[in-house]
Amino acid sequence: MSKPEFIKKFVHAYGNKMRHHILMFLKWTLISLLVGIVVGGFSVLFAFIMNTMTEYRENNDYMLYFLPLGGIVTVFLYSVFHYKNDKGTNLVLSTIHAQSEIPLRTAPLIFFSTIITHVFGGSAGREGAALQLGGSIGNQIGRCLKLTDADKRVVVLCGMSAAFSALFGTPMAAAIFALEVVSVGIMYYAALLPCTFSALIAANLAKFVGIKETEFAIVDFPELTIPNALETVILSVLCAVISILFIILLHSTGDLFRKYLKNPYVRITVAAFAIVAMSLILSTRDYNGAGMNVIAKAVDGEAVPYAFILKMIFTAITIEAGFRGGEIVPSLFIGATFGCTFGNLIGFSPSVCAAVGMIAVFCGVTNCPISSMLISFELFGAGGIPFFMIAVAVSYFMSGYYGLYKDQTIVYSKYRAKFLNRKARQ
Secondary structure, X not given: OOHHHHHHHHHHHHHHHHHHHXXXXXXHHHHHHHHXXXXXXXXXXXXXXXXXXXXXXXXXXXXXXXXXXXXXXXXXXXXXXXXXOOOOHHHHHHHHOOOOOOOOOHHHHHHHHHHHHHHOOOOOEOHHHHHHHHHHHHHHHHXXXXXXXXXXXXXXXXXXXXXXXXXXXOHHHHHHHHHHOOXXXXXXXXXXXXXXXXXXXXXXXXXHOOOOOOOOOOXXXXXXXXXXXXXXXXXXXXXXXXXXXXXXXXXXXXXXXXXXXXXXXXXXXXXXXXXXXXHHHHOOOOOOOOOHHHHHHHHOOOOOOOHHHHHHHXXXXXXXXXXXXXXXXXXXXXXXXXXXXXXXXXXXXXXXXXXXXXXXXXXXXXXXXXXXXXXXXXXXXXXXXXXXXXXXXXXXXXXXXXXXXXXXXXXXXXXXXXXXXXXXXX
């Protein structure tokens, strides 16, 4: 075959496919650019207000006394917008499964209600707001662009990645977390390119306007040996157990609240007074808000031995009573403080154990091993790779089919090549 004929056949066979790939690449590059800027912009505003309000609360202890009022306002807002049965982050996952759609009103509701929780001292994170804010705006962008249902679900994932990335400054983990958290055992690789671009754009936008990345002290990881590897395995197993207990506590508390305190105003008011009372009895504000300062201290090697238990209780009461926020940052708090305590007890570096505990509990509650590895790199660097590999593998295996989000689907078994297609246990 002559050279010109070969070229003609090649162009005929692959020319149309290549043209299609280029057009698809340009399409998703432009969409991810739009999502990264729009969602990143709203997330930056949210992060700025959150940081300002959190700093104000930390410098003014009296703000805690207004928590009951903040709870009443939160219930009122959701009632006014006819959104009483809010499913939170589960709604985002349900949308991606094509079982429902995120209404636009989710964005302002989660925006303001999460700020209320933090400014008055509720125990919660902010990643729940990030996922819902990003998912809601992403869904609206998909509607405005008149995309197909399948493409809209990809844009929802882009929004989740962009918001998570802007708030935490971890674009690698943010890009993959959105793909991984929906279904355990498979990933939505079709959204890999747009989620990556959206996450990077949002992270750099946040950095450009001065939103600080989440960062901790540099941990001096030792060389992996058989003794410290065994200690890491034991810690990871215990963190998997704690992640299960945390999930059960969250949902059991919610069931009890709904059974005995059916009125949402009464429920959230009682819970708020309980948070205030416990904070006063303990004479500390460590368990109010997200607790990033406590996490930083744990990574430095300092933690109250029972801090992880109290954070579990504070967070369960806050979230399940109706306050808005997230459970992931509290899970990092729980893992870091437990890991630090474990390290002090057995004589292994409490800083290393705090970092390992954070990642192990994060993996246990989310069922996202790849995201867990990536966030460990972004928070602590590559020096602890062997320890984090052990933590992620063991925690993922030992945490069973429990998960924070009931609409997370366990597609394939964690233990054998078997198709399950069931919801995460609560």
